[in-house]
Amino acid sequence: MSAATSLPPSLNDIVFHVLDPLEAVERDIFLTRAEAWYPDLLDGLTTLYGDAGEEEALNLLALAARAYAERDYELRRLDLARTLDPAWVQHPGRVGYAAYTERFAGTLRGVEDRIDYLRELGVTYLHLMPLLTPRPGDSDGGYAVADYRTVRPDLGTMDDLEHLAGELRAEGISLVVDLVLNHVAAEHEWAERARAGEQRYRDYFLIFPDRTEPDAYERTLPEVFPDFAPGNFTWDDGVGGWVWTTFNSFQWDLNWRNPHVMAEFAGIVLNLANRGVEVLRLDAIAFTIKRKGTDCQGQPEVHAITEVLRALTRIACPAVDLKAEAIVAPTELLQYLGQGKYTGKVSDLAYHNSLMVQIWSMLAARDTTLAVEALQNLPVEPSTATWITYLRCHDDIGWAIDDDDAAAVGLGGYDHRSFLSDWYSGEYPTSDAAGLVFQHNPATGDRRIAGTAASLIGIEAATEAWEGVTDETPEHKAEALWTWREERIHSLRMAHAIVYGWGGIPVLWSGDELAQPNDPNWDTEPGHEADSRWAGRPRLDEGRLANRRDRSTVEGRVFTDLAHMAQVRAGLPQLDAAVRTQVQDVDDPGVLVTYRDHPRGSFVGVYNVTPQWRSVAADQLARLGVMGATDVLTDTVPFGSTTLDGAGDGRVPVPPYAAWWLVRPTD
Numbered sequence: 001m002s003a004a005t006s007l008p009p010s011l012n013d014i015v016f017h018v019l020d021p022l023e024a025v026e027r028d029i030f031l032t033r034a035e036a037w038y039p040d041l042l043d044g045l046t047t048l049y050g051d052a053g054e055e056e057a058l059n060l061l062a063l064a065a066r067a068y069a070e071r072d073y074e075l076r077r078l079d080l081a082r083t084l085d086p087a088w089v090q091h092p093g094r095v096g097y098a099a100y101t102e103r104f105a106g107t108l109r110g111v112e113d114r115i116d117y118l119r120e121l122g123v124t125y126l127h128l129m130p131l132l133t134p135r136p137g138d139s140d141g142g143y144a145v146a147d148y149r150t151v152r153p154d155l156g157t158m159d160d161l162e163h164l165a166g167e168l169r170a171e172g173i174s175l176v177v178d179l180v181l182n183h184v185a186a187e188h189e190w191a192e193r194a195r196a197g198e199q200r201y202r203d204y205f206l207i208f209p210d211r212t213e214p215d216a217y218e219r220t221l222p223e224v225f226p227d228f229a230p231g232n233f234t235w236d237d238g239v240g241g242w243v244w245t246t247f248n249s250f251q252w253d254l255n256w257r258n259p260h261v262m263a264e265f266a267g268i269v270l271n272l273a274n275r276g277v278e279v280l281r282l283d284a285i286a287f288t289i290k291r292k293g294t295d296c297q298g299q300p301e302v303h304a305i306t307e308v309l310r311a312l313t314r315i316a317c318p319a320v321d322l323k324a325e326a327i328v329a330p331t332e333l334l335q336y337l338g339q340g341k342y343t344g345k346v347s348d349l350a351y352h353n354s355l356m357v358q359i360w361s362m363l364a365a366r367d368t369t370l371a372v373e374a375l376q377n378l379p380v381e382p383s384t385a386t387w388i389t390y391l392r393c394h395d396d397i398g399w400a401i402d403d404d405d406a407a408a409v410g411l412g413g414y415d416h417r418s419f420l421s422d423w424y425s426g427e428y429p430t431s432d433a434a435g436l437v438f439q440h441n442p443a444t445g446d447r448r449i450a451g452t453a454a455s456l457i458g459i460e461a462a463t464e465a466w467e468g469v470t471d472e473t474p475e476h477k478a479e480a481l482w483t484w485r486e487e488r489i490h491s492l493r494m495a496h497a498i499v500y501g502w503g504g505i506p507v508l509w510s511g512d513e514l515a516q517p518n519d520p521n522w523d524t525e526p527g528h529e530a531d532s533r534w535a536g537r538p539r540l541d542e543g544r545l546a547n548r549r550d551r552s553t554v555e556g557r558v559f560t561d562l563a564h565m566a567q568v569r570a571g572l573p574q575l576d577a578a579v580r581t582q583v584q585d586v587d588d589p590g591v592l593v594t595y596r597d598h599p600r601g602s603f604v605g606v607y608n609v610t611p612q613w614r615s616v617a618a619d620q621l622a623r624l625g626v627m628g629a630t631d632v633l634t635d636t637v638p639f640g641s642t643t644l645d646g647a648g649d650g651r652v653p654v655p656p657y658a659a660w661w662l663v664r665p666t667d
Helices: 012-018 022-068 075-085 108-112 117-118 158-170 189-195 211-219 258-272 300-316 352-364 369-376 403-406 411-424 453-459 459-467 475-500 531-538 543-544 554-570 618-623
Strands: 094-100 125-128 132-134 147-149 172-179 183-185 233-235 241-244 251-253 279-283 323-324 349-351 385-388 437-441 447-450 505-509 591-598 601-608 615-618 651-654 659-665
Touching: 012 022, 022 258, 094 323, 108 158, 125 279, 125 300, 125 475, 125 505, 147 300, 158 172, 172 258, 172 601, 183 189, 183 403, 211 233, 251 411, 258 279, 258 300, 279 659, 300 591, 352 369, 352 385, 352 475, 369 403, 385 475, 403 411, 411 447, 437 531, 437 543, 447 531, 447 591, 453 475, 475 554, 475 601, 475 659, 591 615, 601 618, 618 651, 651 659
Parallel strands: 094 125, 094 505, 125 172, 147 183, 172 279, 279 323, 323 349, 349 385, 385 505
Antiparallel strands: 132 147, 183 251, 233 241, 437 447, 591 601, 601 659, 615 651
């Protein structure tokens, strides 16, 4: 066996005995991939570990060779398919769904029984929230992992996970699993061995004998959970020192300057890949590298970690994509998809947090001006990666409103963030939202908000009011309550249409497709009492699920609207993520207009974010090439003709909370 010339000569000695039993063509496939991706692997490792990087690269190549040799035939076929179609994740047929396994289906085997349900929604990407074995008790929703090699016993086993991945794959659904990188549970074997005095494992963590260094770091560190986990360090008697604990006292931050930590996670990644996991969500990736005098988020070496993991998977298991969980300021977001030297070399996916925040901002303010300013200012994302778009996720909503964007449109950033917190917690006088405040920080005024989409958008309040209507209710009041509920349903459809019409992968949070309200008993489960985020994580309602096709119910309206939206989306090449969404300048501040210029025809999204009739300039639609075009969501032409005369006064009226996907295909 001969390795490609650009690979280290010593590679033969390391992988010969591993790859020798394989057919010659299989050996050549591995070596060809290794040759292509070794430069990135080495670059990331030398950035992190200096001269030791080359030795670490050989170690990781040996791990990759073993994983490749053990990889299932079906997964190798998938590797080939994804190599031939590297932009598979950017196709418009990709629609996502995210859930806690136990709240969605009980167990991993139970998820298999829900596959048909997911297919009804058009789902091709399933993100199951942390399912690897966590610490007992409060585990921050599973993000305090005690064992990366086993599954939570109440959910099943690793064999169940592998079986589920195969069943999903047969239905065209990619399995997504969390990989918690920044920290482990205080009960993890590595932490226990550190307490036992093993220096190797003490070096896996950031441990200080006194407060000198922690106090120096704290001067510039924010608090993630100021209510129940103030500060960033915790004293531990077992190790006799202050342990870095960014999130909770029971989550010990790892020392990614230590190459042994990288090797451990390389093995974990390859194991999950060989179980059939297709996307790994790199949890808390922004926090992994620490530097004094900074907020220790998004340091340059963070991207070297991702570069290494991406190169490793491209060599051993190229069917796997990486997703950066980086909920950061808008100006910092693009680097997680790759900028500068990391363009095309880091994550394949990242959360479009800015879009999510701006949708909620538009709905509350009934104005698109700030959103247009903020979204137009985002740098262009690389063609090699794309967004996860979403209306909300399992977490709270933090109001990532940039002060400069706010000032540019005559707003105060602090004041607007306060307004949004007031609005979505229901404290603002005219708000019908029913969100819960999560982590109020009096020092900064920061108040994040938790809740389901239906509760935040006002469906919960409007439905409760409508259900209180009786035969004795005055007709005018009943009509007003019916109109209120209808407006809320239409506003949710419009918000989802923005998410689905943006490009990238739209992801639904479990229960939102059935308009489920907040869980009223969120604080009755042990470990949830102080964490209001659980209000927005209700168990899937079987009664609502049974009504999902009944459009006389709210859940039926929402579910069928989303299923239809996914079906339409899948047939639109204009929504391939390779095309960028361009936000148009403000015309009517109540209407958001987006444009996607595709070789097979233009796509224009028109979204009225208000409960009033608004309008859009006919000449703008003409300039974008969609006068007289079909709204593919309703299969109708919503206005005029191909001439400006069809619009009368030169304005095209847009109904309350309308969502138009205007498409004029090329001949």
